[in-house]
Amino acid sequence: MYGFNWRGRLVETRVLLVSLATAAGLWALPAPARAQTPALQAQAVAPNVYMVQGESALGSAANRNFISNAGFVVTPAGVVVIDALGSPVLARELLEAIARITPQPVKVLVVTHYHADHIYGLQVFKDRGVELIAHEAGRLYLNSDTAVLRLKASREELAPWVDDATRLVAADRWISAPYRFSLGGTEFVVQPAGPAHTPEDLVVALPSSGVLFAGDLVFRGRIPFVGQADSGRWVQALDRLLAMKPQTIVPGHGPVSNQAVDDLQLTRDYLQHLRATMGEAARNLEPFEEAYARADWSRFERLPLFRAANRINAYNTYLLMERSPP
Numbered sequence: 001m002y003g004f005n006w007r008g009r010l011v012e013t014r015v016l017l018v019s020l021a022t023a024a025g026l027w028a029l030p031a032p033a034r035a036q037t038p039a040l041q042a043q044a045v046a047p048n049v050y051m052v053q054g055e056s057a058l059g060s061a062a063n064r065n066f067i068s069n070a071g072f073v074v075t076p077a078g079v080v081v082i083d084a085l086g087s088p089v090l091a092r093e094l095l096e097a098i099a100r101i102t103p104q105p106v107k108v109l110v111v112t113h114y115h116a117d118h119i120y121g122l123q124v125f126k127d128r129g130v131e132l133i134a135h136e137a138g139r140l141y142l143n144s145d146t147a148v149l150r151l152k153a154s155r156e157e158l159a160p161w162v163d164d165a166t167r168l169v170a171a172d173r174w175i176s177a178p179y180r181f182s183l184g185g186t187e188f189v190v191q192p193a194g195p196a197h198t199p200e201d202l203v204v205a206l207p208s209s210g211v212l213f214a215g216d217l218v219f220r221g222r223i224p225f226v227g228q229a230d231s232g233r234w235v236q237a238l239d240r241l242l243a244m245k246p247q248t249i250v251p252g253h254g255p256v257s258n259q260a261v262d263d264l265q266l267t268r269d270y271l272q273h274l275r276a277t278m279g280e281a282a283r284n285l286e287p288f289e290e291a292y293a294r295a296d297w298s299r300f301e302r303l304p305l306f307r308a309a310n311r312i313n314a315y316n317t318y319l320l321m322e323r324s325p326p
């Protein structure tokens with residue numbers, strides 16, 4: 001929504017610049033392009049269920065955009081992968097990590113959402129004939145200027161790991177309602193959870209083991225990037241996940257959680273705190289700077305990426321609450 005007064009325009013312009021800066025990864029620190037990072041190591045989180053854990057950092061050439069997690073589930077009839085990581089080289093290393101555990105081929109990959117750090121490895125799976133599943137709202141992103149600009153910026157920021165050969169990949173199966181399938185006797189429930197972190201959020205539940213692959217709906221051990229997310233619906237989505245009472249959560253970022261409910265609660269409380277403090281400020285027409293300085297961040301300020309993310313999260317929430325009060 002664009003305002004008609006100069007202040008509104010100014011605010012919208014700042015939002016756009018912030019979005020572009022985020023999209024371009026402009027605050028990523030320059031780093032040597034060929035720094036050595038350890039090979040991906042799969043860790044077991046439940047019987048036949050594994051994850052690889054990205055670094056708690058912003059994407060950079062030094063970390064090859066290995067800043068998000070991926071999961072996989074081994075069955076006697078093939079492997080199901082959740083998310084494709086942030087560059088093709090990482091996806092190839094994920095396949096190698098899987099091959100160290102099982103000779104079974106990857107059959108299906110579920111995309112939790114179309115953010116760069118989860119999708120730039122997709123082409124590696126597509127080229128091997130893996131069936132890709134995503135929420136149909138991801139189509140909008142794929143066809144957006146944002147996706148094109150982001151990839152263009154990433155080719156510079158993340159070179160040589162993201163380059164001209166890196167491409168955006170559509171799903172083979174677009175879903176818009178819960179989708180259940182079974183492979184090798186294991187049942188998978190792919191559940192739409194958005195619009196929350198993104199319009200196309202999906203989570204994957206394994207009823208047999210109580211594992212929930214939660215994508216970026218749950219950030220563990222760090223402050224989430226709220227971005228342009230609809231935090232009100234995100235809170236509602238977290239409430240629905242809380243009602244599922246999962247035992248184990250593999251989040252999109254950070255370590256596996258065996259206190260699934262506590263971690264869902266922390267992400268929920270952080271979003272709710274943003275909405276409460278910034279919502280009150282917007283209602284009282286209090287300037288953002290004053291409201292931000294006055295708010296109590298003590299519960300969250302020791303979490304990683306607080307300094308990088310909290311202020312922009314608060315600012316985006318302030319604008320959101322101005323536009324659409326609860």
Ligand SMILES: [Zn+2]
Pocket residue numbers: 068115117118216252253
């Ligand atoms: Zn992410």
